[in-house]
Amino acid sequence: MKRKVTLKQIAKELDVSISTVSKALSNSSEISEDTTQKIQAFAKLYNYRPNNIALSLKNRKTKTIGILIPEIVHHFFSTVIRGIERVANRRGYNVIVGLSNESFTKEIINMELLANGSIDGFILSISKETLMKQDYHHFNATINQGIPIVMFDRVVNEVDCDKVIVDDFKGAVKAVEKLVHKGCKNIALITTMDYVSVGRLRTQGYLEALEENKLAPDSNLILKIDDSLDVENNLDLLETEIAQFLKSNPDIDGVFAVNELYAVSAMKVAKKIGRQIPDDIQVIGFTDGVLSKHASPSLTTVSQHGQKMGEQSANLLIDRLEAEDAQMDQYLSSNTSKSDYIKMVIETEIIERESTK
Amino acid sequence: MKRKVTLKQIAKELDVSISTVSKALSNSSEISEDTTQKIQAFAKLYNYRPNNIALSLKNRKTKTIGILIPEIVHHFFSTVIRGIERVANRRGYNVIVGLSNESFTKEIINMELLANGSIDGFILSISKETLMKQDYHHFNATINQGIPIVMFDRVVNEVDCDKVIVDDFKGAVKAVEKLVHKGCKNIALITTMDYVSVGRLRTQGYLEALEENKLAPDSNLILKIDDSLDVENNLDLLETEIAQFLKSNPDIDGVFAVNELYAVSAMKVAKKIGRQIPDDIQVIGFTDGVLSKHASPSLTTVSQHGQKMGEQSANLLIDRLEAEDAQMDQYLSSNTSKSDYIKMVIETEIIERESTK
DNA sequence: TTGTAAGCGTTATCAC
DNA sequence: GTGATAACGCTTACAA
Numbered sequence: 088m089k090r091k092v093t094l095k096q097i098a099k100e101l102d103v104s105i106s107t108v109s110k111a112l113s114n115s116s117e118i119s120e121d122t123t124q125k126i127q128a129f130a131k132l133y134n135y136r137p138n139n140i141a142l143s144l145k146n147r148k149t150k151t152i153g154i155l156i157p158e159i160v161h162h163f164f165s166t167v168i169r170g171i172e173r174v175a176n177r178r179g180y181n182v183i184v185g186l187s188n189e190s191f192t193k194e195i196i197n198m199e200l201l202a203n204g205s206i207d208g209f210i211l212s213i214s215k216e217t218l219m220k221q222d223y224h225h226f227n228a229t230i231n232q233g234i235p236i237v238m239f240d241r242v243v244n245e246v247d248c249d250k251v252i253v254d255d256f257k258g259a260v261k262a263v264e265k266l267v268h269k270g271c272k273n274i275a276l277i278t279t280m281d282y283v284s285v286g287r288l289r290t291q292g293y294l295e296a297l298e299e300n301k302l303a304p305d306s307n308l309i310l311k312i313d314d315s316l317d318v319e320n321n322l323d324l325l326e327t328e329i330a331q332f333l334k335s336n337p338d339i340d341g342v343f344a345v346n347e348l349y350a351v352s353a354m355k356v357a358k359k360i361g362r363q364i365p366d367d368i369q370v371i372g373f374t375d376g377v378l379s380k381h382a383s384p385s386l387t388t389v390s391q392h393g394q395k396m397g398e399q400s401a402n403l404l405i406d407r408l409e410a411e412d413a414q415m416d417q418y419l420s421s422n423t424s425k426s427d428y429i430k431m432v433i434e435t436e437i438i439e440r441e442s443t444k
Numbered sequence: 445m446k447r448k449v450t451l452k453q454i455a456k457e458l459d460v461s462i463s464t465v466s467k468a469l470s471n472s473s474e475i476s477e478d479t480t481q482k483i484q485a486f487a488k489l490y491n492y493r494p495n496n497i498a499l500s501l502k503n504r505k506t507k508t509i510g511i512l513i514p515e516i517v518h519h520f521f522s523t524v525i526r527g528i529e530r531v532a533n534r535r536g537y538n539v540i541v542g543l544s545n546e547s548f549t550k551e552i553i554n555m556e557l558l559a560n561g562s563i564d565g566f567i568l569s570i571s572k573e574t575l576m577k578q579d580y581h582h583f584n585a586t587i588n589q590g591i592p593i594v595m596f597d598r599v600v601n602e603v604d605c606d607k608v609i610v611d612d613f614k615g616a617v618k619a620v621e622k623l624v625h626k627g628c629k630n631i632a633l634i635t636t637m638d639y640v641s642v643g644r645l646r647t648q649g650y651l652e653a654l655e656e657n658k659l660a661p662d663s664n665l666i667l668k669i670d671d672s673l674d675v676e677n678n679l680d681l682l683e684t685e686i687a688q689f690l691k692s693n694p695d696i697d698g699v700f701a702v703n704e705l706y707a708v709s710a711m712k713v714a715k716k717i718g719r720q721i722p723d724d725i726q727v728i729g730f731t732d733g734v735l736s737k738h739a740s741p742s743l744t745t746v747s748q749h750g751q752k753m754g755e756q757s758a759n760l761l762i763d764r765l766e767a768e769d770a771q772m773d774q775y776l777s778s779n780t781s782k783s784d785y786i787k788m789v790i791e792t793e794i795i796e797r798e799s800t801k
Numbered sequence: 802t803t804g805t806a807a808g809c810g811t812t813a814t815c816a817c
Numbered sequence: 818g819t820g821a822t823a824a825c826g827c828t829t830a831c832a833a
Contacts, residue, residue: 088589091561093825110803144497145808145809149497160526185538186529204497204810358740377734383711467813495810
């Protein structure tokens with residue numbers, strides 16, 4: 088077992104100083120052709136690679152991005168990670184992943200852990216519990232420490248930072264309008280509780296679209312799922328709720344659901360109680376994941392472009408990190424151009440499949 | 445913007461030495477009650493947290509695990525990550541994720557990058573390209589550097605390390621036997637090309653089960669999907685292949701597929717060409733993911749227990765890391781008990797749903 | 802052209 | 818009880 092070789096060892100072996108080795112390896116013109124060659128050959132032979140940790144300590148930057156998400160077993164979030172990882176890698180960064188598991192406490196713990204030198208910046212999506220508590224001090228504290236944050240999807244006005252979101256409102260409007268144009272008269276909404284901002288926005292979009300099309304909103308046609316009871320993992324419960332909802336509203340001919348699970352479940356339940364899709368009921372979901380593609384009938388959805396969100400988030404963060412560097416160099420961190428944060432909106436688009444006519 | 449406070453700053457502020465601060469914060473009995481109190485109060489006030497990077501450098505261990513997987517947008521892999529993250533966190537470790545994207549080169553690059561001090565050990569699943577090339581030098585090199593590896597799911601005999609696998613062979617046998625007992629006479633297999641070990645093992649299990657039940661294997665009933673052409677992302681292609689397969693074998697009354705995508709696609713295609721599930725054809729898939737649960741009819745599967753695999757892998761790795769520490773302490777790394785590597789087999793189980801009678 | 806030394810933030814050893 | 822010093826691995830300004 089041969090441990091990793093260090094500059095020190097090379098220096099000793101070749102009987103030169105550590106700094107000579109360091110310089111030679113970075114092709115410094117200070118060092119003679121001869122010694123440079125000798126050192127580089129030796130380094131290559133022993134497969135020398137600088138130690139990242141030492142570099143991080145020295146440079147006071149780690150070249151790694153902390154991703155903090157509520158849940159990884161979720162098509163949307165893993166798509167985002169993939170996007171982040173792609174541009175991060177391309178731009179010379181690594182990613183370290185923390186999961187909040189939708190818990191406020193775990194979000195904080197993870198954040199503090201990573202903020203203590205492990206990462207240069209965060210890309211995150213807020214946990215449900217945090218949204219419910221509306222306690223965002225940890226984000227602001229982190230930013231105050233000089234660690235930039237980019238929030239995506241589940242964002243919040245109370246924190247001043249770059250944000251990448253999908254136009255939930257407009258996406259919902261588009262979806263409902265699509266249903267209207269396809270002839271639906273009684274369009275139901277299946278959504279989450281209001282504290283999830285994306286759920287709230289999509290609900291608003293739904294209402295807006297109804298109004299614009301002169302359809303009266305009917306609170307009976309809105310089903311709010313309380314998933315604080317982990318209903319997402321309890322299919323029976325979810326399906327029972329939806330079944331009840333559909334049965335007590337037999338005139339529903341269109342369903343807009345704020346995520347694909349609700350949409351797919353609605354289709355399943357509808358079929359079970361004898362309603363044909365898309366003939367009797369047309370369905371559109373939000374978020375384009377595996378389920379939508381493979382459901383039968385396959386589901387028409389508002390695509391959320393997770394990967395794109397990830398890519399944009401990463402670019403935003405890295406741009407900011409590297410801008411900081413540049414500033415440092417120029418003015419020793421003079422306070423030029425602070426807090427002009429960017430809110431980037433990713434356009435949604437409707438992917439038509441078999442669940443609409 | 446207040447930067448993170450360091451020992452040095454506290455020392456200066458309180459007019460004591462750095463080492464006094466360090467000791468006081470770790471409740472050393474060397475330091476007087478008084479100063480300890482004063483220092484701890486100050487540290488708390490300024491929210492002092494030791495810098496992880498500095499600790500890593502000093503301790504020559506990072507307390508982080510590198511995860512290297514082929515793809516993150518995959519229910520199975522994200523389940524594994526969740527499992528790893530859970531025990532890692534509980535045991536005081538972080539995880540850093542690298543994606544090989546099924547590419548040999550990216551696997552190597554990622555590995556070298558992380559191996560240079562960023563992580564204490566790896567948990568990984570081999571990329572398809574690597575399996576095809578059968579070039580495993582980078583794994584062995586890493587292990588030789590003293591960085592332990594735990595492989596899961598896609599493992600290989602050529603590398604000596606801890607492994608966590610599912611009993612693919614037995615799982616497949618169970619699945620096919622289930623079909624036999626449910627009355628199937630002509631059981632088809634939809635599998636991958638042979639270089640993917642799990643595909644190969646599941647295929648062997650299929651053959652074994654047929655033989656044990658005195659059913660003659662028929663090469664016409666085996667469909668090998670070549671997904672090197674990214675067929676997984678090209679649904680049409682996949683479905684066309686399966687459709688052709690089912691049509692030219694009208695006597696098929698059972699299908700065993702080595703993953704859930706193939707299984708769900710088979711169901712979809714079967715329904716399209718007018719065959720009822722499970723009445724005409726019964727289907728069982730391998731890997732229990734979202735698709736299986738939400739497909740209609742929902743899919744009977746051989747569960748792969750991704751989360752459990754992740755948990756076991758993490759425990760195995762951390763156990764080894766901490767055993768190393770203990771050894772170091774005792775004998776300064778004497779060569780006691782080398783290479784007694786563990787191969788842990790996770791039992792599969794069949795989850796019966798609607799696609800079987 | 803090469804080497805010395807300081808510093809990144811810690812902890813541990815040893816001296817006072 | 819407190820502090821100086823070295824070390825982890827590296828870079829870089831400054832000496833030689």
